[in-house]
Amino acid sequence: MAVDLGDLTAFVTVARAGGFREGARGGGTSASSLSEAVRRLEARLGVRLLNRTTRSVAPTEAGARLLERLGPALGEVEAALDVVNGFRDRPAGTLRLNVPLSAARLVLPAIVPPFLAAYPEIRLEIVVEDGFVDVLAAGCDAGIRYDERLEQDMIAVPIGPRRQRFATAAAPSYLDRRGRPAHPRDLLAHDCLLGRFPSGSLTAPWEFERAGEIVRVDPSGPLIVRVGASDLIIAAAVAGTGIIHLFEDWLRPHLDSGVLEPVLEPWWQVFSGPFLYFPGRRHLPAPLRAFVDFIAARTP
Incomplete structure (x- = not known):
């Protein structure tokens, strides 16, 4: 069954954001185009993926199952496409970090401005969320957590005060x-x-x-x-x-x-102090690799 990759991406964006307008804000597109993409996907698959009300949008059981499998798969697609970044003079793309409020308040203010100044073609998106988080399922490239809250089987790099x-x-x-x-x-x-x-x-x-x-x-x-x-x-x-x-x-x-x-x-x-953690991929996305190298250069 041939399915448009853009329609799959639109579904994941809306499901994670909890709405078409919310997904449009973060994705640089329109709510109507996301809605049309999800309708095409549902018609192609023959099953409803999202329950829509005037107040909220949430995955159906089928949508939740699809989202669970698509998150890591689309991450691998992005990583594959990111290989071409190695042929650029400077890394480009979006880096999504999932961080607790304490890190957003106490750690990142000293890091984010100089990082963005050093890599002007990278767009940094920060998701502030306390608690245990599967960064890949949450649509993020990496997270910041303290030692007792690190996910298993992740690479951890010190960041901020030790x-x-x-x-x-x-x-x-x-x-x-x-x-x-x-x-x-x-x-x-x-x-x-x-x-x-x-x-x-x-x-x-x-x-x-x-x-x-x-x-x-x-x-x-x-x-x-x-x-x-x-x-x-x-x-x-x-x-x-x-x-x-x-x-x-x-x-x-x-x-x-x-x-x-x-x-x-x-x-x-x-x-x-906290750690930057991310999956142990052989080839890190270029924006994440740039961030890891930037953090390593700042760590005494």
Whole structure:
């Protein structure tokens, strides 16, 4: 059965984006052309691939099965076509990275501008998503995650700071009112500000370490914020609502200005920095190879 590759690509684009307009925004085409391509594909296959409502577009069972198989296959097609990039003076094309919010906020700002300046023919697309992600199924070339969240059988390259800490802090007004914890277990008597991952689990327990002793506490408090709205939880801490536990680099400006005061600093846990990870292909797409080489040149 002969099927147009462009129609398959249009289906994958719409299914991943969750809509025709959303797919058009990211793909540099029109929603009507994507809709027509998907209609052609469905007519050719004789099966509905997408359920369409006024509010959403989602794959049918048949569409989900097709999407699952097409993602890696189209990735291989792109990799094959990318071979011609080796004959160009400079690499070109699109590089899609799937990264957590922390990396988008703390790691990439120092990397993206000089990378794009060095490779003006590369278009960089960043998908911000916390949690475990199959980068290929998500339509991305590579991802950034911390060690405990790396996918199996992936090549991992250090990116960003190699040593980071979780910091615990609160507004001086809160600590004057409620007291200053002397031990991590004291946090159980305090109002703590928590996050919730997309999976539904809380950003708890909080883990502390000093002189080889590890203490985990499961705090509670008046505010739970979905991961991704960290500015809100920081604002609540600055306002004196409770104690916050977050990346030190994220809180550093507020600690330096004095609007937040360190809590339990000798117990702040150190952890390794993030990694850029990607499938172990023999021939990496030229934009990804350029990015990997760029990162390697910056890593001490």
